[in-house]
Amino acid sequence: MSFTDWRATLAALELFDANVRVGASGPHGALTLGADALEQELASFAITGALAAHWAGLEYDAAHGNGVLAELRRDWLTPVFAATPETLAQLERLRPRAAQLAFGALRHNFSSARWCCGELCEYLQSRRVVTVISRDDLDWEGLARLLDDFPGLPVVFVNAGYRGDRYLWPLLRRHSHLYFDTSGYLAHRQLEAFVERMGAEQAVFGSRLPLFTPAAALATLLSARMSDAQRRAVAGGNLRRLLAEVQA
Amino acid sequence: MTPAPFRAPVPIVDCHGHLGVHPDFPAYKTEPEEMLEVMDALNIERLAITSTLACYSDAPRGNAEVAACLARHGDRFLGYVTVNPHPRGEAVRELERWADWHRPPLIKMHPDLHQAPVEAAGYRPVWEYADANGGIVLVHTWDSDGNCGPLRLLPIARAYPGARIILGHSGVTWRGYEQAMVVARQAPNTYLDLSGSQAHRGILERCVAEVGAERILFGSDMPYLEAAAPLGRVLAAQLPEAAKTLILRGNFCRLLGEAAA
Numbered sequence: 001m002s003f004t005d006w007r008a009t010l011a012a013l014e015l016f017d018a019n020v021r022v023g024a025s026g027p028h029g030a031l032t033l034g035a036d037a038l039e040q041e042l043a044s045f046a047i048t049g050a051l052a053a054h055w056a057g058l059e060y061d062a063a064h065g066n067g068v069l070a071e072l073r074r075d076w077l078t079p080v081f082a083a084t085p086e087t088l089a090q091l092e093r094l095r096p097r098a099a100q101l102a103f104g105a106l107r108h109n110f111s112s113a114r115w116c117c118g119e120l121c122e123y124l125q126s127r128r129v130v131t132v133i134s135r136d137d138l139d140w141e142g143l144a145r146l147l148d149d150f151p152g153l154p155v156v157f158v159n160a161g162y163r164g165d166r167y168l169w170p171l172l173r174r175h176s177h178l179y180f181d182t183s184g185y186l187a188h189r190q191l192e193a194f195v196e197r198m199g200a201e202q203a204v205f206g207s208r209l210p211l212f213t214p215a216a217a218l219a220t221l222l223s224a225r226m227s228d229a230q231r232r233a234v235a236g237g238n239l240r241r242l243l244a245e246v247q248a
Numbered sequence: 249m250t251p252a253p254f255r256a257p258v259p260i261v262d263c264h265g266h267l268g269v270h271p272d273f274p275a276y277k278t279e280p281e282e283m284l285e286v287m288d289a290l291n292i293e294r295l296a297i298t299s300t301l302a303c304y305s306d307a308p309r310g311n312a313e314v315a316a317c318l319a320r321h322g323d324r325f326l327g328y329v330t331v332n333p334h335p336r337g338e339a340v341r342e343l344e345r346w347a348d349w350h351r352p353p354l355i356k357m358h359p360d361l362h363q364a365p366v367e368a369a370g371y372r373p374v375w376e377y378a379d380a381n382g383g384i385v386l387v388h389t390w391d392s393d394g395n396c397g398p399l400r401l402l403p404i405a406r407a408y409p410g411a412r413i414i415l416g417h418s419g420v421t422w423r424g425y426e427q428a429m430v431v432a433r434q435a436p437n438t439y440l441d442l443s444g445s446q447a448h449r450g451i452l453e454r455c456v457a458e459v460g461a462e463r464i465l466f467g468s469d470m471p472y473l474e475a476a477a478p479l480g481r482v483l484a485a486q487l488p489e490a491a492k493t494l495i496l497r498g499n500f501c502r503l504l505g506e507a508a509a
Contacts (some may be wrong), residue, residue, distance in 0.1 A: 002255060006254055006480075009254070031448075031450070077293045149340055163273045166273060186474045187273065187472065187473055188276060188286075188472060189474065190474065192276070208447075209449065211450040212449055213481060215477075215481045215485075216477035218480055219476040219483070220476050221253060222253075222476070223476035
């Protein structure tokens with residue numbers, strides 16, 4: 001094997017990235033990528049599709065970011081629109097296939113409890129919108145409550161890292177509508193052990209571009225012992241299935 | 249149930265590994281024989297290990313576990329002597345007890361878990377020992393940590409020029425890497441370790457540009473972290489193949505006093 005030919009094996013996986021952000025960012029300015037540069041970066045790893053949120057929608061204003069994101073029309077890009085109680089009307093117009101709930105105090109700063117986000121989550125649930133939530137924005141107890149409250153809401157929990165299995169695995173067993181991204185799932189043989197014991201249905205490949213290189217999560221996926229079907233499911237099959245289930 | 253083809257093109261000599269488990273999340277496949285399976289698959293020829301038990305609680309018992317592993321698999325593992333700065337005299341006793349593991353000695357400090365700054369009095373005899381013996385000292389570093397932020401190693405490196413200091417994880421975060429590069433630029437006896445949980449885009453290329461490929465070491469942190477992850481970062485980096493070979497193998501071989509071939 002040479003230094004470069006491992007990338008050739010990636011194309012067969014039909015990769016779809018669950019964890020990408022596009023546009024300018026205040027704190028991450030040096031690393032951020034516009035849509036065209038992001039497309040090149042994804043293509044260099046044979047990643048053919050991505051859920052992409054816009055930094056402005058997370059850092060500044062949900063409605064503003066959603067407007068900018070809506071104008072980025074790319075075949076590979078599935079927009080992840082920022083969902084807040086105030087953007088519900090905008091979301092109803094945009095008809096998103098994916099949305100992000102950024103409950104955190106330094107993000108959109110609202111509660112994940114039904115009394116606060118109930119109407120918004122009911123809308124997302126009614127259309128089975130793929131709903132991205134970052135570990136940075138919701139603790140495990142809050143996630144557990146949300147999953148109980150909205151049993152039809154497909155949730156992709158991103159940035160969960162590698163230390164959370166004592167929370168993550170019981171929640172995944174309890175909620176078949178919960179998924180997690182693999183961008184930080186980088187403990188020794190962790191993904192391999194997960195698939196052996198829990199199956200491949202609830203893991204989705206994510207890179208955390210543009211901050212992280214996809215190389216680490218991809219190498220982890222490639223080197224894990226699992227069947228080809230399981231590897232393709234994690235690489236993109238699971239996420240594509242979720243997106244296909246969104247109600248128009 | 250086979251891995252897809254993914255393997256280093258040159259045999260890796262890995263500067264950062266462990267033996268044991270950890271308290272805060274479940275450990276998977278941590279027995280030496282299970283680690284060897286992964287090493288074979290990824291083409292990791294040898295792995296330098298430190299006892300995780302020693303990093304947390306009990307250095308003498310942990311180092312003894314490493315000795316037992318070396319007795320079984322001495323052709324595949326190298327042993328760091330892990331030192332705890334707190335029990336009076338214990339650190340040097342451990343260094344002398346296990347002095348036959350490797351020359352120059354491999355020494356591990358975990359100032360974060362032992363909750364002592366790298367310049368603490370309890371570490372001073374260790375630095376003196378490393379300085380006198382050309383010791384290779386792997387120090388856990390983390391961003392601006394009060395015990396082991398990378399910048400704390402700069403005066404240490406200058407005070408003990410005979411020691412070769414590996415900045416474990418290179419400070420982990422983007423800011424930590426920036427600090428580690430400051431140290432590496434100013435102290436020629438310091439080295440950057442690629443192990444860590446954060447796969448910053450472009451950081452490896454930046455490190456090579458700032459300090460040179462000769463000062464960067466492949467580390468996996470196996471079986472704490474996934475070894476394939478840093479390997480992927482190296483393979484995908486926009487760097488000449490000669491630089492990648494140095495990082496994966498040549499540099500640590502040189503520190504160990506071996507020819508890289």
